[in-house]
Amino acid sequence: MAKNLVVYFSVYGTAKNIAEEIAKQTGADIIEIEPMIPYDSNRDHYNALAAYAKKEHDEDMRPAIKNEIPVKDYDNIFIGYPMWWYTFPMIVYTFFDKYDFSRKTIIPFNTHMGSGDGGTYRTIRKLEPGAKVLDGLPVPMNSAEKPDPAIIRTWLKRIGMI
Template identity: 40%
Template sequence: MKNGTEKASTAREGRDRNRSGDSRSRREFLRGLALGAAAAMFATFPAPRYASAEEKGGSKVLIVYFSHSGNTRRLAELIHERTGGRMAELRTVTPYPQEYDAVVEMAKKEQKSNARPPLAAPVSIPAEARTIFIGYPNWWGTFPMPVFTFLETHDLGDRTVIPFCTHEGSRFGRSERDLRRLCPRARILKGFEVRGSRVGQARGDVETWLREIGMVNAG
């Protein structure tokens, strides 16, 4: 049986480990936001071919995404160029702050409270949309909470659902597991993840991935 000194030492060690893990998560989240802002400043993309893409995918493809720094938006545009369909951005009634420490703390607080931030505008899902891409940055190991808001207020049924994610080292985290839990009847295909700082060089990888999952012809 441990004496009082040993118990206190064990408790301190546990607190130190928790603080260390939380600090690492916070640094990674903060690094992702910083690199995302830099990438948004310097990455260049040809103008998306929205007109031809719409004709190509029609209303059978819907690309829903949440983006803070702009990296996930750019990734959504790359996907849209090849698959067509319609794009829908998730925006919250209360915008997230641009200052890094502020958005880090806000995102962490929302996750701890299991918040569901209201969306500024509804996203309609056409009945004929059979394939839905879901895009997001990895915040604290999973979706930003507005993505939970969307998924819990829309029944995606047995549609094909495809995740795509930007991050700075944590890849999908547990977001794929959360997606399967929230869309239990959906056919979930292999997703795509890329560091936010590399979105500008991801066109070829996006093309390869879309071919692998059968979303564009090999032609």
């Protein structure tokens, strides 16, 4: 039987909510991308996080990941993240740089405040040409605060994951 892993990066917790619902519905294992240098999750400090993340983006940085993600042990890898500056957080680039996804299936999902997937699903196809990338699920932040299981179920069924 194919082995499924949900990997996510989340600072305010909304991508985490979606990740947990996907893991619940698919029976997948779940693991968080933990940054070596933690991000400020206090929503009152949004401007500071925005400026910090913009610098990482503009300097094309690859922030270090603290934990090992056992990608090689799985066939299907869900990857979830928030939109940051019209792409994924730079630490998600670190994740794609670090692991080999050839012959694996990648299933992206993301949270956002209006950008949808911002072209990131296409970016993943470019970064990982040896992987099969299924249709992803973009979720607006407000709905990801308390995810609707039915929306996630409909998507998982459409892409053949349940």
